Amino acid sequence: MTNKRGHMVPHSSDDVRGSLYIVATPIGNLDDFSRRAEQTLREVDYIAAEDTRHTRRLLNHFGIDAKLFSIHDHNEKDKADYVATLLDEGKNVALVSDAGTPLISDPGYHVVHALRDKGHKVLPIPGACALISALCASGLPTDQFFFAGFVPAKSKGRCDLFESWKKQTGTVVFYESTHRVYDSITDVQKVYGDDAQLVLAREVTKTFETFLSGTAAEILAMFDADANQLRGEFVVMLSFTQESGNEVELEVKRILTILLEDLPVKQAAAMAAKLTGEKKNYLYKMALEMQSEE
Structure with a gap:
């Protein structure tokens, strides 16, 4: 009006x-x-x-x-x-x-x-809205994002959910409480290792608003160094650097398919690693799975 x-x-x-x-x-x-x-x-x-x-x-x-x-x-x-x-x-x-x-x-x-x-x-x-406020200030990609709400309270459920995100495109966002955030980031590390960049927005718009950035291991180190960083309400954001989405995976598979026509699996994986920047072990496993599907 x-x-x-x-x-x-x-x-x-x-x-x-x-x-x-x-x-x-x-x-x-x-x-x-x-x-x-x-x-x-x-x-x-x-x-x-x-x-x-x-x-x-x-x-x-x-x-x-x-x-x-x-x-x-x-x-x-x-x-x-x-x-x-x-x-x-x-x-x-x-x-x-x-x-x-x-x-x-x-x-x-x-x-x-x-x-x-x-x-x-x-x-x-x-x-x-905590989701949007945190995402726009995170420095992570915002052109596509997936909001997962609150993740499961138990480790098994969390890890299963995190595994399902490996083919998710864009930034993944979820909410977490002060009581479970350490365990959740520990499970992120279990599933992704160093293959996810995290930003945690703590106490958004409040007095102690803080943004923590790094790998899961780096975030956990920040928690260990300063227990105050565990206090408050959290928006957790993940941007995947490995196995990050369908488009990346399809391109990697396309390259492996071409290389496997003339090279053994180990050599094909090594060459694909040089071409794509992906980890050789990851590509080796992918090549084996591709051959088993033929």
Whole structure:
């Protein structure tokens, strides 16, 4: 919406009655709360919050008085009908998570999906998101990325997931907690060795915001040297330097196929290593697998 001078002005929740607003809230720095988000929360009839106590503190800080009810992982399927009833009555509802953009590894998917199916308007009020904030400042490729949310809590599940990323193109991003980040990076090292470049964004937008860069081994050394680096919430980003994607693998296989027509496996792998920069042992195993598939 624009004013008479053509400047953007905050969206009013009265513009469209019976709508659900997906409102992003700060992930740390309260100055990241947009005017449009603040005005929307002031004007809606209800706010659906992941944790009403947490959201009440945010609202109190900005002097917003609102009717709150909870929507979280354990009740959101049941709450979808309640929200639909409110919208049918012409009420406006805002959905917020504890921090950042709702539905990004936070509750809300079932509610939004159900309301869309019923034909209700669902409108985004964009703002802070740890995923995007960390990625854009990481120095890793951003033209393609894959977001994995939170990874499994147990090592076996993590390692299996990390193995499945070996053919993933672009930068892989996941969230991790202070309690598991050391173990997760240890598993990254198990699966990738030095073949992944990592950037860890810690406490994004908060007082102790830190970006740690290096291989998994280098990141673990940083943790060992300074236990304070283990504190906080983490966005973990990986960019693969080996086995990094389908295009690279296809090109390597194409070169090996040509060389194997005239050379033994060992010599073909050695020559391919010189041509591609890949590790000879990796290429030797690939060549053996290619021959076994024939």
